[in-house]
Amino acid sequence: MREEEEISGRVSLRGFRLRQILIKSSSDMQIIRSVGELTDYVAKQKNNRHSIGFVPTMGALHAGHISLVERAVKENAVTVVSVFVNPTQFNNPEDLATYPRTEEADIRLLAKAGVSAVFVPTVKEIYPDGAHTVKTYDLGSVAEVMEGKHRPGHFQGVAQVVHRLFELVNPDRAYFGEKDFQQIAVIRSMVASEHLDVEIVPCPIRRADDGLALSSRNTLLTPDQRMRAPGIYEALKDSVEYSLNHSVRATHDTVVERIDAIPEMKVEYFEIVDARTLMPVEEWDEASEVQGCITVFNGKVRLIDNIRYR
Numbered sequence: 026m027r028e029e030e031e032i033s034g035r036v037s038l039r040g041f042r043l044r045q046i047l048i049k050s051s052s053d054m055q056i057i058r059s060v061g062e063l064t065d066y067v068a069k070q071k072n073n074r075h076s077i078g079f080v081p082t083m084g085a086l087h088a089g090h091i092s093l094v095e096r097a098v099k100e101n102a103v104t105v106v107s108v109f110v111n112p113t114q115f116n117n118p119e120d121l122a123t124y125p126r127t128e129e130a131d132i133r134l135l136a137k138a139g140v141s142a143v144f145v146p147t148v149k150e151i152y153p154d155g156a157h158t159v160k161t162y163d164l165g166s167v168a169e170v171m172e173g174k175h176r177p178g179h180f181q182g183v184a185q186v187v188h189r190l191f192e193l194v195n196p197d198r199a200y201f202g203e204k205d206f207q208q209i210a211v212i213r214s215m216v217a218s219e220h221l222d223v224e225i226v227p228c229p230i231r232r233a234d235d236g237l238a239l240s241s242r243n244t245l246l247t248p249d250q251r252m253r254a255p256g257i258y259e260a261l262k263d264s265v266e267y268s269l270n271h272s273v274r275a276t277h278d279t280v281v282e283r284i285d286a287i288p289e290m291k292v293e294y295f296e297i298v299d300a301r302t303l304m305p306v307e308e309w310d311e312a313s314e315v316q317g318c319i320t321v322f323n324g325k326v327r328l329i330d331n332i333r334y335r
């Protein structure tokens with residue numbers, strides 16, 4: 026029995042490698058799995074004075090990721106994408122265990138999008154001395170609020186992996202989706218405190234036709250939960266007009282009440298904040314740019330979204 030399993034394992038591995046070779050030969054995209062190979066690849070690009078665009082991802086790619094990739098391909102001589110589900114940014118083991126993994130499909134999509142190299146490391150490759158390093162990053166107050174408060178350790182994990190990837194890829198520009206609005210502020214903060222020479226490029230949220238912000242976690246929704254999920258963006262969108270003649274408090278409350286009334290949905294937090302400092306505002310004119318950031322449990326699936334008010 027064990028032998029059969031081993032043989033079928035080897036056959037499917039061989040099939041997988043074969044498909045990888047086919048993908049590579051049809052697109053020239055390099056599939057890199059080790060730090061050594063990546064270091065050589067990056068050194069070659071730097072020697073040739075090629076600008077490097079970088080898109081870090083956790084895989085389960087969708088059109089939102091591909092829009093970042095397409096922008097990177099347009100703006101740089103070479104584009105590197107990483108696909109790595111980073112264990113240190115998950116504060117909930119069940120979330121890590123159920124995070125969608127679709128490596129083969131991801132590689133196919135990236136090859137089609139004109140990516141030069143995809144880096145698909147193991148945990149050992151990224152954290153050879155163990156995942157929980159002693160280093161903690163100075164991320165400032167932007168990491169203390171919202172996600173920082175509700176997911177302890179999450180942003181230290183994000184900073185840890187993004188810093189490690191930036192050291193390895195040494196990109197000129199790195200691309201991040203604005204769905205993770207706070208994450209961009211935290212990464213900018215890490216880049217400043219570590220004195221890294223990389224331009225952080227924020228890219229607009231991509232939405233499904235019904236308005237739901239694209240997210241790898243959407244695939245975990247049941248059909249009923251998926252059908253009701255656009256209610257989050259509808260409430261946010263309508264609240265922009267509502268905010269024109271209502272207070273910050275009233276706008277906050279109308280969004281929360283409307284979403285909480287949808288079956289299976291529960292707002293974890295909704296904060297209306299200064300878009301630069303991420304500190305809560307109480308009056309609309311307290312900041313020149315005001316953002317509403319929300320996290321909603323749709324069943325067990327945690328979805329985030331945000332919207333600009335001013």
Ligand code: PAF
Nearest residue numbers: 081082083111183186205
């Ligand atoms: O936004 C994500 O997918 C992740 O947080 C990132 C930036 C790839 C780090 O693991």
